[in-house]
Amino acid sequence: MTRTALVAIGGNALVLDGEPGSVQRQQERAATFGDLVADLVCDGWTVLVTHGNGPQVGYILRRGELVAAEADVEGLPDLPLWLAVADSQGGIGHILSVAVDNALVRRGRPERAVTVLTHAEVDAADPAFDDPTKPIGGVMGAEVARRRAAEEGWRVTQTGEGTFRRVVPSPRPRHIVESEQIRVLMESGAVVVAAGGGGIPVARDEAGWRSVDAVIDKDRASALLAASTGVDTLVLVTGVDEVYVGYGTERQRALRTVSAQEMREHLAAGEFPAGSMGPKVESALAFVDAGGQHAIITSLPNLRDALTGRTGTHLTAGNHVGPDLHMIPTPRQEQELP
Numbered sequence: 526m527t528r529t530a531l532v533a534i535g536g537n538a539l540v541l542d543g544e545p546g547s548v549q550r551q552q553e554r555a556a557t558f559g560d561l562v563a564d565l566v567c568d569g570w571t572v573l574v575t576h577g578n579g580p581q582v583g584y585i586l587r588r589g590e591l592v593a594a595e596a597d598v599e600g601l602p603d604l605p606l607w608l609a610v611a612d613s614q615g616g617i618g619h620i621l622s623v624a625v626d627n628a629l630v631r632r633g634r635p636e637r638a639v640t641v642l643t644h645a646e647v648d649a650a651d652p653a654f655d656d657p658t659k660p661i662g663g664v665m666g667a668e669v670a671r672r673r674a675a676e677e678g679w680r681v682t683q684t685g686e687g688t689f690r691r692v693v694p695s696p697r698p699r700h701i702v703e704s705e706q707i708r709v710l711m712e713s714g715a716v717v718v719a720a721g722g723g724g725i726p727v728a729r730d731e732a733g734w735r736s737v738d739a740v741i742d743k744d745r746a747s748a749l750l751a752a753s754t755g756v757d758t759l760v761l762v763t764g765v766d767e768v769y770v771g772y773g774t775e776r777q778r779a780l781r782t783v784s785a786q787e788m789r790e791h792l793a794a795g796e797f798p799a800g801s802m803g804p805k806v807e808s809a810l811a812f813v814d815a816g817g818q819h820a821i822i823t824s825l826p827n828l829r830d831a832l833t834g835r836t837g838t839h840l841t842a843g844n845h846v847g848p849d850l851h852m853i854p855t856p857r858q859e860q861e862l863p
């Protein structure tokens with residue numbers, strides 16, 4: 526296989542915060558993303574795409590709740606959270622794979638995009654089930670948030686100045702169930718879209734797999750999937766070009782190339798906010814700790830430049846390395862699946 530990269534984008538790469546949901550807008554943004562991915566394929570990368578579903582799964586749930594609030598809904602089944610996650614994975618996976626495929630065809634490439642419905646195993650006893658932290662759906666003002674909490678039992682959290690979002694449980698993923706099948710598809714040259722929304726949460730009991738109500742953090746799921754498929758480079762896409770220490774202070778500085786040890790020290794020093802950059806840094810560290818070679822945190826427009834070492838924050842397992850080292854193609858990592 527050629528050089529391999531897992532590129533993880535948030536659900537908000539397709540739906541911006543505070544924007545009214547629009548399927549057409551999501552397709553337009555997916556088309557831009559498809560071009561970026563197809564360019565990477567032209568550069569010689571085998572690409573695995575993962576995506577979040579925060580805004581979209583909230584919309585799906587809300588649609589179900591509004592229908593259920595109507596008097597005449599006899600015969601319509603309930604919509605559990607796990608099914609909304611599965612629905613979001615199918616919908617977003619379709620939008621992304623169509624966009625990537627179209628971009629590959631426009632470039633005359635033979636590779637095809639394939640979406641894999643993916644499950645993530647969680648521990649049914651994970652304490653996260655009692656402490657919802659994962660924001661989903663759109664942004665609300667204080668009044669709407671108060672009303673939904675009081676009348677519909679929503680758990681909400683403040684996400685900014687006067688802005689709130691609904692939160693649901695987000696247990697840690699332990700295992701990506703379809704990793705091996707995804708690896709085989711990548712080896713065939715496909716651009717695979719997988720682990721959407723962090724994967725559909727399942728837990729195992731005596732009877733086998735059981736669907737679980739939760740939304741898994743897609744960065745955590747992506748780190749696990751990257752390690753278990755032997756991907757060379759994990760790219761976590763976010764809203765900033767690079768990770769900063771001392772953010773918003775006089776000592777603010779961008780991290781360009783950093784060892785796992787140095788990054789761990791910054792994390793322990795509280796440099797990265799818990800609700801935003803913290804989980805991305807933790808996921809990048811989890812990848813290199815699991816044997817991954819190289820993790821990058823950068824913005825979507827900088828994706829291609831980051832993969833050639835020109836920009837982005839680059840984390841490696843070893844000591845500090847120069848950005849130019851990242852331009853050297855790395856052999857595929859042969860490792861046992863964890």
Ligand SMILES: NC(=O)OP(=O)(O)O
Pocket residue numbers: 534535536537576577578579580660722723740741742743744
């Ligand atoms: N599941 C998930 O992490 O979604 P977002 O990235 O959209 O929040």
